[in-house]
Amino acid sequence: xxxSFGKTFLRTLVGRAYPRLIGLWREKSWIIFDVFFPxxxxxxYVYIYRAVGAPPEFAGFAVLGGAMIAYWMNVLWxxxxxxxxxxxxxxLQLYLIAPTSRxxxxxxxxxxxxxxxxxxxxxxxxxxxxxxxxPLQVTDGALFFGVFVLTMVALYGLGMLLSSVFLxxxxxxxxxxxxxxxxxxxxxxxxxxxxxxxxWVAAFASLIPITLGLDAMRQLLxxxxxxxxxxxxxxxxxAILAGLSILFLFLARLGLRFFEDLARKxxxxxxxxx
Amino acid sequence: MRPEECAVKTExxxxxFRLRKREAREGKREILALDRVSLEILPGxxxxxxxxxxxxxxxxIKILATLLTPTSxxxxxxxxxxxxxxxxxxxxxxxxxGGETSGYGLLTVEENLWMFAQFYGIPSREARxxxxxxxSLVGMADRAKTKVYHLSSGMRQKMNIVxxxxxxxxxxFLDEPTLGLDVQTARTIRDFIRQWLxxxxxxxxxxxxxxxxxxxxxxxxxxxxDRGKILACAPPGELKKSLKQETVFRLYLxxxxxxxxxxxxxxxxxxLAQRVEDGRLALDLxxxxxxxxxxxxxxxxxxxxxxxxLRKEEPTxxxxxxxxxxxxxxxxxx
Numbered sequence: 001x002x003x004s005f006g007k008t009f010l011r012t013l014v015g016r017a018y019p020r021l022i023g024l025w026r027e028k029s030w031i032i033f034d035v036f037f038p039x040x041x042x043x044x045y046v047y048i049y050r051a052v053g054a055p056p057e058f059a060g061f062a063v064l065g066g067a068m069i070a071y072w073m074n075v076l077w078x079x080x081x082x083x084x085x086x087x088x089x090x091x092l093q094l095y096l097i098a099p100t101s102r103x104x105x106x107x108x109x110x111x112x113x114x115x116x117x118x119x120x121x122x123x124x125x126x127x128x129x130x131x132x133x134x135p136l137q138v139t140d141g142a143l144f145f146g147v148f149v150l151t152m153v154a155l156y157g158l159g160m161l162l163s164s165v166f167l168x169x170x171x172x173x174x175x176x177x178x179x180x181x182x183x184x185x186x187x188x189x190x191x192x193x194x195x196x197x198x199x200w201v202a203a204f205a206s207l208i209p210i211t212l213g214l215d216a217m218r219q220l221l222x223x224x225x226x227x228x229x230x231x232x233x234x235x236x237x238x239a240i241l242a243g244l245s246i247l248f249l250f251l252a253r254l255g256l257r258f259f260e261d262l263a264r265k266x267x268x269x270x271x272x273x274x
Numbered sequence: 275m276r277p278e279e280c281a282v283k284t285e286x287x288x289x290x291f292r293l294r295k296r297e298a299r300e301g302k303r304e305i306l307a308l309d310r311v312s313l314e315i316l317p318g319x320x321x322x323x324x325x326x327x328x329x330x331x332x333x334x335i336k337i338l339a340t341l342l343t344p345t346s347x348x349x350x351x352x353x354x355x356x357x358x359x360x361x362x363x364x365x366x367x368x369x370x371x372g373g374e375t376s377g378y379g380l381l382t383v384e385e386n387l388w389m390f391a392q393f394y395g396i397p398s399r400e401a402r403x404x405x406x407x408x409x410s411l412v413g414m415a416d417r418a419k420t421k422v423y424h425l426s427s428g429m430r431q432k433m434n435i436v437x438x439x440x441x442x443x444x445x446x447f448l449d450e451p452t453l454g455l456d457v458q459t460a461r462t463i464r465d466f467i468r469q470w471l472x473x474x475x476x477x478x479x480x481x482x483x484x485x486x487x488x489x490x491x492x493x494x495x496x497x498x499x500d501r502g503k504i505l506a507c508a509p510p511g512e513l514k515k516s517l518k519q520e521t522v523f524r525l526y527l528x529x530x531x532x533x534x535x536x537x538x539x540x541x542x543x544x545x546l547a548q549r550v551e552d553g554r555l556a557l558d559l560x561x562x563x564x565x566x567x568x569x570x571x572x573x574x575x576x577x578x579x580x581x582x583x584l585r586k587e588e589p590t591x592x593x594x595x596x597x598x599x600x601x602x603x604x605x606x607x608x
Binding site for chain 1: 291336339340341342343361364365367368369371374375376377378380381385388389390391392393394395396397421437
């Protein structure tokens with residue numbers, strides 16, 4: 001990697017991350033849509049858990065899941081289907097004719113989205129914890145942080161892979177995102193430990209990195225309770241997340257090149273007449 | 275010429291779009307968008323590609339900008355093959371499209387331009403300097419901090435123009451840059467393009483347009499394209515001359531009832547006609563040499579005639595298109 005390539009890569013990354021970060025401060029509607037609305041859903045689960053007399057840690061499962069939903073939504077709508085929107089607005093062709101790395105553009109999108117989403121997720125976590133008096137006590141801070149980081153790398157790697165796949169499609173990308181949204185809420189166990197769905201469903205759902213990430217984080221928050229509900233040991237989940245991170249980033253890079261070439265041949269990188 | 279001597283060179287460039295079954299038009303599953311196009315554009319040229327909607331202009335630009343691959347034939351930009359080495363081509367180019375809605379509405383004009391500059395590796399300080407300079411050239415210095423969603427379409431297009439020139443590309447593709455803009459904004463953009471080329475004489479611009487006057491006013495050479503084929507390629511003046519249609523000087527006069535007898539037989543006049551139009555005397559002259567016009571006017575004024583209006587009626591590129599294609603430009607709307 002030459003020095004000038006490295007500099008352009010970094011500048012691209014920062015440049016593309018910028019709109020996502022600045023959007024956080026300029027468009028405050030996220031407080032309603034990304035904090036208040038998810039909290040309503042979380043509330044429903046918290047009250048169900050309370051109604052059946054579940055231990056208070058179960059409210060913690062729901063609040064943590066509610067916070068992590070922000071990342072899934074971000075990956076689905078602002079990563080996977082992003083290139084479709086960029087094509088619609090005419091940005092995509094400008095990205096593609098620029099003498100920069102496409103991975104830098106995707107990474108910029110991912111890092112900007114991740115940072116902005118972390119603020120949203122922290123909002124859900126904070127308000128949810130205070131509102132429902134959720135007990136949160138991390139047993140191993142470093143490990144918890146490691147699980148979170150690896151979950152994010154794998155999740156956004158998946159987002160980058162999907163965005164390169166979606167490059168070929170038009171409105172179908174939008175429909176696919178819609179199709180993925182709700183089922184993942186269920187199968188990844190956003191509001192309950194995923195083991196409740198059975199081993200094979202949980203194993204299949206583990207292709208979405210947030211499934212394992214949530215399970216591992218819950219184990220580190222509530223070790224005693226999670227002994228009964230855990231899917232896999234934290235170490236195993238960490239190892240799988242590391243593997244998924246490498247796999248998704250590698251596939252994203254390959255996919256981007258492959259689908260870009262294919263879309264260039266088929267004339268699908270731009271709208272007709274644009 | 276060898277590809278490396280040209281800014282842009284295409285050899286028998288052809289692009290066929292294959293349609294899905296449901297997209298088939300009149301049973302046809304293929305569209306021939308470019309048909310063996312061969313062009314040579316020299317460094318420093320402002321080259322125009324003139325044709326109606328659907329002629330293949332945008333397809334050609336997309337291939338040259340590495341957004342589309344040709345079905346057959348070759349294309350070189352800055353001497354580099356666009357299919358074999360698109361990454362290298364991108365270091366030399368930029369592109370602006372008419373009616374573009376690129377950028378992010380939430381960002382200011384300056385922030386949007388800065389973001390695109392980052393993709394070209396331009397350091398922030400240098401990018402901001404160029405942004406200030408270019409915005410002031412298109413009359414938008416006071417809009418640098420305006421959010422893009424507050425801009426009118428004309429302002430937005432000026433911003434896009436700045437984006438294209440900001441990276442100081444060696445070769446710039448302008449695809450209908452004044453499409454749908456009001457007269458004043460279009461003029462500002464044309465003046466800016468002309469000035470930029472004056473300041474950067476080695477840079478090349480390939481401009482596609484379906485506005486005849488734009489091509490005539492700006493371009494060193496024009497290629498007329500229709501249904502994917504290049505029909506003619508020459509400087510606008512030469513294209514018009516090729517029609518072998520002569521320039522007519524039309525003089526509207528007051529204070530005279532007959533001008534024809536006064537000037538008939540004067541040296542330099544090849545043909546002469548006179549009629550009355552809206553109560554005014556109209557004298558049509560075809561001259562062997564334009565200097566004869568001064569002598570004619572002196573003679574008419576000496577006889578008490580007063581020149582009310584003078585028109586020079588030359589063949590236009592529209593006439594060239596009509597002669598080449600057999601139909602008017604405006605009849606081709608998609």
